Amino acid sequence: MEMVSLSPCLPAVSRLAFGSLTVSPLQACPDTESAADIIAYAFERGVNFIDTAQYYKNYHIIRRAFEKYGRAGDVVLSTKTYAYDRATAASAVEEARRETGRDVIDIFMLHEQESYETLRGHMEALEYLFECKSRGIIRAVGASMHHVAAVEGVVTLASRGIKLDVIHPIYNRAGIGIVDGTADDMAKAVAKAHGLGIGVFGMKALAGGHLTSSAAEAFDFVLDKPFIDAVAVGMQSYSEVDANIEYFESRVFSDEHARQLAEKKRRLHVEEYCEGCGACVRRCPVKAMSLEEAPPSEEVGEFVRTYTHRAVVDTEKCVLCGYCSGVCPVFAVKVY
Ligand code: SF4
Numbered sequence: 001m002e003m004v005s006l007s008p009c010l011p012a013v014s015r016l017a018f019g020s021l022t023v024s025p026l027q028a029c030p031d032t033e034s035a036a037d038i039i040a041y042a043f044e045r046g047v048n049f050i051d052t053a054q055y056y057k058n059y060h061i062i063r064r065a066f067e068k069y070g071r072a073g074d075v076v077l078s079t080k081t082y083a084y085d086r087a088t089a090a091s092a093v094e095e096a097r098r099e100t101g102r103d104v105i106d107i108f109m110l111h112e113q114e115s116y117e118t119l120r121g122h123m124e125a126l127e128y129l130f131e132c133k134s135r136g137i138i139r140a141v142g143a144s145m146h147h148v149a150a151v152e153g154v155v156t157l158a159s160r161g162i163k164l165d166v167i168h169p170i171y172n173r174a175g176i177g178i179v180d181g182t183a184d185d186m187a188k189a190v191a192k193a194h195g196l197g198i199g200v201f202g203m204k205a206l207a208g209g210h211l212t213s214s215a216a217e218a219f220d221f222v223l224d225k226p227f228i229d230a231v232a233v234g235m236q237s238y239s240e241v242d243a244n245i246e247y248f249e250s251r252v253f254s255d256e257h258a259r260q261l262a263e264k265k266r267r268l269h270v271e272e273y274c275e276g277c278g279a280c281v282r283r284c285p286v287k288a289m290s291l292e293e294a295p296p297s298e299e300v301g302e303f304v305r306t307y308t309h310r311a312v313v314d315t316e317k318c319v320l321c322g323y324c325s326g327v328c329p330v331f332a333v334k335v336y
């Protein structure tokens with residue numbers, strides 16, 4: 001597995017990172033033991049980099065994977081938080097350390113930043129993360145984003161003396177999931193940040209499944225960019241681990257893996273008992289959800305709908321992140 005330097009603050013990481021959203025309760029993931037087995041298998045095969053988030057609620061799965069693998073200290077662990085002030089950041093750091101069983105968290109990021117203004121709005125949390133870095137319980141501080149403006153904000157921040165160590169932007173050849181621009185716009189901003197010495201690991205190279213039928217081209221698009229150091233890819237099965245490792249190592253998919261990827265169809269499902277509350281619409285980072293009118297008292301099998309609206313997804317925009325699933329009060333939305 002190709003190893004790269006993401007930041008001088010970190011040990012070398014595998015260019016392929018295990019994106020663990022796919023093994024979290026936000027998606028229809030395998031049970032804890034099976035999910036941990038799959039992650040541990042990826043570690044055994046040379047993937048030493050895993051990305052998660054406080055929001056994914058899967059620290060227990062990663063901890064179990066560490067136990068199964070037996071050499072947790074060799075793995076670079078990245079997580080992120082929506083914390084905005086000192087108290088919420090302190091609580092997020094302690095939760096990550098306690099739940100993953102790691103004294104030191106390698107990368108701690110602000111989750112889903114949108115612009116320079118949101119970065120400034122999270123300054124207390126950011127300062128706390130840097131404080132943890134100086135105390136040695138975090139190795140690198142960063143931010144993740146679906147917005148070009150957030151990458152530009154990171155560059156502005158650096159010009160004012162606050163330089164993040166890493167960023168984790170959405171980036172794919174179709175530009176799917178980039179909220180405020182094109183793939184080109186994102187590339188320009190990320191290249192600028194990378195030029196300042198900020199490490200970059202991309203997300204959603206396959207655009208949440210939209211590009212799996214042309215996975216080789218989609219991976220090549222990001223892997224050929226000099227400003228993309230590593231790429232987190234969501235994996236949910238042994239064959240996905242094998243296929244991705246195979247491609248990152250050789251830039252070729254075996255016929256079997258190419259067929260499996262082309263056949264793999266994940267989708268977002270909204271259950272009939274959706275209450276039309278709109279929480280998922282407000283939560284969706286790429287504005288793929290909306291409410292439509294539903295006939296009142298509609299009979300759907302044994303279920304009688306009494307709500308006037310229901311959620312619908314624009315499948316062209318949806319990147320299957322599952323974030324909407326985390327806010328649904330009745331668990332009516334899930335990625336399968
Ligand atoms: S999974 Fe949900 S939150 Fe994520 S992009 Fe699709 S609709 Fe939006």
Ligand code: SF4
Pocket residue numbers: 270273274275276277278279280281310311327328329330331332333
């Ligand atoms: S899917 Fe859930 S969060 Fe979205 S509108 Fe329906 S009930 Fe609300």
